[in-house]
Amino acid sequence: MSEMLCTPKPLTTKEEIHTLLQDKGGAKYYAQMKQMKVDTEALARDVEAACKSSRTRTWLSLCARCGMCAESCFLYQANDQDPKQVPSYKFQSTLGELVRRKGQVDTEFMLHCMEVAWSQCTCCNRCSLYCPHGIDTGVLISILRGLLFKHGFVPWELKIGSGMHRVYGAQMDVSQEDWLDTCEWMVDENSDEWPGLEIPVDKEDADIMYILNAREVKHYPDDIAKAAILFHVAGENWTVPSEGWENTSLTMFAGDWEGAANNVKRIYKSVEKLRPKTVVGTECGHAHRATVVEGPYWAGQPDGDPPVKFMHYVEWVAMALRTGKLKIDPAKKIKVRCTLQDSCNYVRNNGLGKYTREIMSYIAEDFVEMSSCGDHNYCCGGGGGFNGVGLYRKQRNVGLKMKLKQIQDTGAELVIAPCHNCWDAIRDMMEEYEVHNIKWSFLKPLLVDMIQIPENIEHNPQE
Amino acid sequence: MINFVTGPLFTLSLAVFALGLIFRMVAYVAGLDGKADRIAYRAHTDRSIPGIFASIIKWLIPGGSRGWRAQPVAAVLFFLLHFGAVLVPLFLLGHTVILENSWFGISLPALPADLADLLSILSLVALVLLVVRRIRLAKLRILTTAGDWFILFLTIMPFLTGIVARFELCGNYEGWMLAHVLFGELFLILAPFTKLSHIALFFMSRAQIGMDYAIKRGGAARGGAFPW
Structure with missing residues (x-):
């Protein structure tokens, strides 16, 4: 292995991805990175271009270095108020x-x-x-990520993730065939219990087009089945696209703006082709941000709006409960004390916290808010790609402490986490800190167990 | 000497201050790049306009934003400093006389002398405590640069010299008053070129983040402005 694994060039072929995957943990990749020369001329141009807006330049120069941001950062708190974790310091000392x-x-x-x-x-x-x-360190660090990606200084997993999106149109190596086979398989698996269940592919002019996370296809296919069951019970006229079905964006985490634009354009193309009234995205935070909040800008949409109405899964659930499309069996409501994890990406950054709370009012008998919640929630500790980077696993585990304390302070036995990254972070914190009395869940499995089945829906309970 | 510094030099200082800050504001708006920022600044004015006002007003009111409430000690110091720093330069009797007699000829009402004294003293106390805060807290020591000390110096000196002269604390009233006017004018002249430009750019930067949250980051779901 004498080939160059670490270069500024994005991965664009299966072979390149395969070769980099062989380098376990990126040992050689990082060793090469330490030797990689910086193209300072190109960097100077890229910095100039990335910071050309007066907003960005003003943020950098106007920052009063007053330290008001320090305590707002969960990493500052979790790292015993290490001054290096003050948000202002992080962007001043880098970008x-x-x-x-x-x-x-x-x-x-x-x-x-x-x-x-x-x-x-x-x-x-x-x-x-x-x-x-009003300086937003997250935005500045995101600009920094873009510059680092362009010059090849990006964690191994995110380099691979960006390549996966570019090559497979999904965050992992899930082909179109895998995706469609999984849909078929899930229908087969569940049609004894739910006769008439279907996952309609490429149906034109449906009310809902459902898009999701490739992890669900690869690791949690049952989540797709549950989504299908809930649409089926709610009587929705829905479909999934055969192409442009994946809404996550490791490209966004990596700062690969070209790759991120390609992702969202792929989805918008399927919207153009199938003409759904609404697009519903799965229980994932960053996927929503990449497709609905930032995505329209990457795709060049006028006014920054997606081409049709896009909903996060929680918006659809809240609507279905509000309109009675889904009804909860009062006897099956969640009895134990539960709390709610707000995903930064669709709550603070898209205002959807009111919908998750509306859902809780239907499904939970003893719902308790975390100390700082809604728009002011703390990150789960694993957002922005942090969960996936082996090199920074230790730092990630320290960061998890803040959310764990928040959860424990509520006395909840169940955390509802309608976001893949939050769900992973909560799973990992319980394992890392050996907490065994708290469970966590997406909404779909809870809802499937709680809904009343209307008479026109055939249902053969199993076991 | 005093006639020159309160006359032509004052006119020049105030002109640099006002024109400089106006230029900074115009340049800010002209330099906003919606594509680079990924914010459709011209779209959704039904949400962005309330977004701008909420973002500014809630942060102008003591305790008006959750950010201020989260850091009550720092907030009290900032507000004490700024009450004096905004009101005294504009409305202290001596200042209104100079302004009215200057080339600008602007006539402003004057604060009662006792109130102006109190505001000035509170501002100076707040500044001293902000210096102490900057020295004592690790989170601020790591952030602080020579430039930050220079800004504090520029801000402290007009208050300090003004108070010493006003209460004749160190004799030589005229010397202290001359120093006061010169430090005040130095502040005015440098404001547009330093972080003191936040006198104007605070409003622009707050307007921008208010628009960001209203247009793009949840304004549609929240029904307009972010509830700072």
Whole structure:
């Protein structure tokens, strides 16, 4: 193995992905990165272009270094108020320096930037609510990630993830065939219990087009079955697209803006082809942000709106409960004390917290809010790609402490986490800190067990 | 000497201050790049306009935003400093006289002398405590640069010299008053070129983040402005 594994070029072929995957944990990749020269001329141009808006330049120069942002950051709190974790310090010592030095930096500096960008900030944007000048460190770190990606200083897993999206149109190696086979398999698996269940593929002019996370296809196919059952019971006229079905974006985490744009354009193309009235995305936070909040801009949509109405899964569930499409069996409501994990990406950054609370009012008898919640929630500890980067696993585990304490303070036995990254982080914190008395769940499995089955829906309970 | 510094030099300082800040505001708006920022600044004015006002007003009111309430000590110091720093330069009797007699000829009402004294003293106390805060807290030590100390110096000196002169604390009233006017004018001249430009850019930056949250980050679901 003498080939170059670490270069600024994105991965664009199956072979390149395969080769990099062979380098376990990225040992050789990171070793090469330490030797990689910085193209300072190109970097100077890229920094200039990335910071050309007066908003960004003003943020960097106006920051009063007042420290009001410090306590708003869960990583500052979880790391015993380490001053290096003050949001302002994180962007001043990285992007701020890149701008001040006009890109004249060395490899060591870029490695420092990489560590800050992916292990000290999850781009949760909470600090933007606490800065008197409205400076958003998450946005600045995201700009930094874009520069680092372009120059090859990106964690191994995210380099691969970006390549997966570019090659497979999904965050992992799930082909179109795998996807369609999984749909068929899930219908077969469940049609004894739910006669008439279907997952309609490429149906035109449906009311709902459902898009999801490739992990569900690869690791949690039952989640797809549950989505299908809930649409079936609710009597929805729905479909899934054979192409453009994956709405996650490791490209967004990686700062691969070109790849991120390709993802969202793929989805919008399927919207154009199938003409659904609404698109519903699965219980994933960053997928919503990448497709509905940032996505329209990457795709060049006028006014920053997606081409048709896009809903996060929680919006659809809230609507279905409100309109009676789904009815909860009162005897089956959640009896134990439960709390709700707000995903930064669709709550703070898209205002959907009211819908999750509306859902809780239907399904939970003893719902308790965390100490700081809704728009002011703390990141689960695993957002922004943090969960997936082996190099920063230790830092991630420290970061999990904040959310664990919040959860434990509620006294809840169940955490409802309608977001893949939050769900993973909560699973990992319970394992890492050996907490055995708290469970966690997506909404779909809870709902399937709780709904009343209307008379016109055939249902043969199993066992 | 005093006639020169309160006359032509004052006119020049105030002109640099006002024109400089106006230029900074215009340049800010002109330099906003909706594509780079991924914010459709011109779209959804039904949400963005309330978004701008909420973002500014809630942060102008003591305790008006959750951010201020989360850091009550720092917030009290910032507000004490800013009450004096905004009201005294504009409405202290001596200042209104100079302004009215200057080339600008603007006539402003004057604060009662006792109130102006109190506001000035509170501002100076707040500034001293902000210096102490900056020295004592690890989170601020790591952030602080020479530039931050210079800004604090520029802000403290007009208050300090003004108070010393006003209460004749160190004799030589005229010397202290001359120093006061010069430090005040130095502040005015440098404001557009330093972080002191937040006098104007605070409003622009807050308007921008208010628009961001209203247009793009949940304004549609929240029904307009972010509830800072």
